[in-house]
Amino acid sequence: MIDKLEFLLALAREKHFGRAADACGVTQPTLSAGVKQMEETFGVLLVNRGSRFQSFTAEGERVLDWARRIVGDTRAMRQEVHALKHGLAGRLRLAAIPTALAMVETLTTPFRARHPEVQFTILSRTSIEILTQLDNLEIDAGLTYLDNEPLGRVTAIPLYTERYRLLVATDAPLGDRTSVTWAEVAKVPLCLLTPDMQNRRIIEQLLRDTGADPHITLESDSMILLYSHVRTGRWASVMPARLASTLGLMDSKMLRAIPIVEPEATHTIGLVAPAREPMTPLTAALVMEARRVAPLLSD
Amino acid sequence: MIDKLEFLLALAREKHFGRAADACGVTQPTLSAGVKQMEETFGVLLVNRGSRFQSFTAEGERVLDWARRIVGDTRAMRQEVHALKHGLAGRLRLAAIPTALAMVETLTTPFRARHPEVQFTILSRTSIEILTQLDNLEIDAGLTYLDNEPLGRVTAIPLYTERYRLLVATDAPLGDRTSVTWAEVAKVPLCLLTPDMQNRRIIEQLLRDTGADPHITLESDSMILLYSHVRTGRWASVMPARLASTLGLMDSKMLRAIPIVEPEATHTIGLVAPAREPMTPLTAALVMEARRVAPLLSD
DNA sequence: CCGGTTTAATAGGTTTTTTCTATCATACGA
DNA sequence: TCGTATGATAGAAAAAACCTATTAAACCGG
Structure with missing residues (x-):
């Protein structure tokens, strides 16, 4: 029963019988049969299928909710018992x-x-x-x-709390300042995270609030990549103060992390x-x- | 897996492998094997056994806790899905x-x-x-x-809220009163529920609080039995007002349900x-x- | 201390269930 | 229209669950 619930969870995240089966370490017919068997015991269709996976039925969504809970509890139980014995x-x-x-x-x-x-x-x-x-x-x-x-x-x-810094090469524009405003940041070429990241959306909103149209000329999902581009002096970036200090940028002579004010967003x-x-x-x-x-x- | 957890729950309430197996609708070896298998997958003993069931281990008690939750959730899931479809x-x-x-x-x-x-x-x-x-x-x-x-x-x-009445035959002692005190009740022969019932313990406490030593000459776990004895006029009993009225005693000429005061306990x-x-x-x-x-x- | 009884584990065999491989039917896309 | 992707189906093999019968151990009353 619990295995079948795991099948359902896998199907929910893969939305694909074959991949879900792989994720569970069984073959596709096994997973199909498992789902079908649950549907028979409940007497209700759980999955809307055409020639492929379409969606869960209303009942399927409810079962899915329970499955998350029951599977989670089962894992917690195993873990707890193991911890009691072995730490x-x-x-x-x-x-x-x-x-x-x-x-x-x-x-x-x-x-x-x-x-x-x-x-x-x-x-x-x-x-x-x-x-x-x-x-x-x-x-x-x-x-x-x-x-x-x-x-x-x-x-x-x-x-x-995250506070924002302009990460910029010492010899680049704004590189010599002790603080900058968001309006000023909006004027320099920036490299930021991709728009699916909340950080990007936050920063972009702060920039747009100044009325400016920011130049985001490079985006990536990797902070390391952004960092390496800023080192060239051709881009600046915006990052949380704590991240900047953890990376040891404060010590570097080449790069500076300058507080951004007006507003000092957190x-x-x-x-x-x-x-x-x-x-x-x-x-x-x-x-x-x-x-x-x-x-x-x-x- | 869930079946095994049910085995464990049955064992917890029956404290006996054979009876637990019966309760689950399987034979004793099946239940024994189920428990042993859980112990193997967890790598921990769950039950202390001598030649018979003794107790659960600490780990067993934890698993039991989880089992209650998981089995309960599983039943709730089944019920909910069924209700969605069939009401x-x-x-x-x-x-x-x-x-x-x-x-x-x-x-x-x-x-x-x-x-x-x-x-x-x-x-x-x-x-x-x-x-x-x-x-x-x-x-x-x-x-x-x-x-x-x-x-x-x-x-x-x-x-x-439960309020107490003296149930008594009209022609018995105290049968003509409009209210009686607990001290008076303590002096007549009473039939009450058995001492494993909380109601009995409550009433006995109220009687003893008057300083008297009540005569509880008959006890039973059935209200019907008490009722039939009071009808003989040889016993009185104490019962909640709502119960008395539900039984229609108020209408009867033979029996009366008289409010008990000092204190008017609820x-x-x-x-x-x-x-x-x-x-x-x-x-x-x-x-x-x-x-x-x-x-x-x-x- | 000794047979009878209770209780749970074990052995061996059967049935049921699960899972796999291989194949098929269907829909989708180029 | 043909190739591809997706999920259902069939049939066989493997695994598991379960039962009956038996055994081992402890307990109890005499």
Whole structure:
């Protein structure tokens, strides 16, 4: 039964019988049969199919909701029993927005010191992807904006506030300033994250609020790529202060991270975990670590 | 997997492999194998066995907790999907303390008018049994005291307050009074519920508070039996006012239900359902009915 | 201390269920 | 219209679940 519910979850995220079957480590006929069997026991169609996967029926969506809960609880149970016997162990699957990637370390380092048997998988994802994957049990927790877009059913622990800096080569325009305004930033060629990133949307909004038409001449989903382009002196970028200092840019002679004012915008970044009671032991431990670390990060 | 969890739940309430197997509709070796298999997949012993069932291990108790939740959610899922397709149907399993049995009708009658496909099973149980069976998913809801002993993790909907009456034959001692005190009640031969019933403990406490040593010369777990003994005129009993009126005693010339004062004690009786979110559709509907009915029952 | 009883584990065999491979039917796109 | 992608179906093989019968161990009353 629980295996069948996992089939349904896989189908929900892959929207494709074959790929869902792969994800579950079974063949496509096995998954098809599993779904069909659930439909027979419930006496209700769960999936609208034409010649391919189309969508879930209303009943299917409800079952999906329950499946998320039941599968999640089952995993939590396994993990908890294992932790009782062998201590906290296993793999924590995290996802973070690109601008938060550099600070994940402030969470993972003390966590690992406390629980050496725990392994991590950390992915760079958009804020929307983080929330979806959280819902679908694909990750255990995420690091994303808490105050900008609706979060859904999650537990949120604020970690720090993002303040924005103009990242620019020392010898480039504006490179010698101690502070700049958003209006000034809008006039220089910028490289930013791609528009599917919330950070990009935030910054673009701030730029447009000045009435200007910003020149975003390069975009990427990688902060490293942006960073390397700024080093050429031909682009500037905007990034959170904490990210800039973590990267050690403050020490560099070539690059500067200049506070951007008017307005001095801030956004809260924090840990989000599924709002389940009780949480899996690993997630609970991570949340506890986040609460411990948060005061050390506040400005 | 879920079947195995059901095995564990059955074992928890039967404390006996053979009886648990019977309850699950399988043979004893099947249940034994199921439990052993769980122990192997978890890598942990769940049950302490000597030559017979002894107890659950710490890990076993945790798994049991999860099992209650997961099995409950699975049933709720089935029920919900069925309700989506065919409307609210199925069997609602209730338990009520004996003194509340006569008023269950005020809940079931309007409920059945609204949902004709729903069937009921209603058992007479002690307040403690009700809470245990609620935990073990053996019943969907119960009717019991809300204000006297600790309830645990339940949703409680107050329905009415119990006030006490001396049930006595018209020609017996005290039979002609318009009100009596607890001290007077303590002096006549009484028949009451057995001491495992909370109602008995409440009344005995009230009697002892007067300093007297009450004569409880007959006890039973059946209100009907008590009632038939009072009719002989050789015993009196104490019962809630609402029960007395529901039984139509007020109309009878032979029996009277006389208010007991000093003090005029009251206890709240209500519906209790597992504090699960979301509830099964049947339980949710019953809770809604209880909320609807409650104002009509208040004095 | 000794047979009888209760209780759960084990062995062996049967049935049921699950899963796989291979193939087919259908729709979609170029 | 033909090639491709997708999911259903059929049939066989493998795995599992389950049952009956039996055994081993503890408990109990005399």
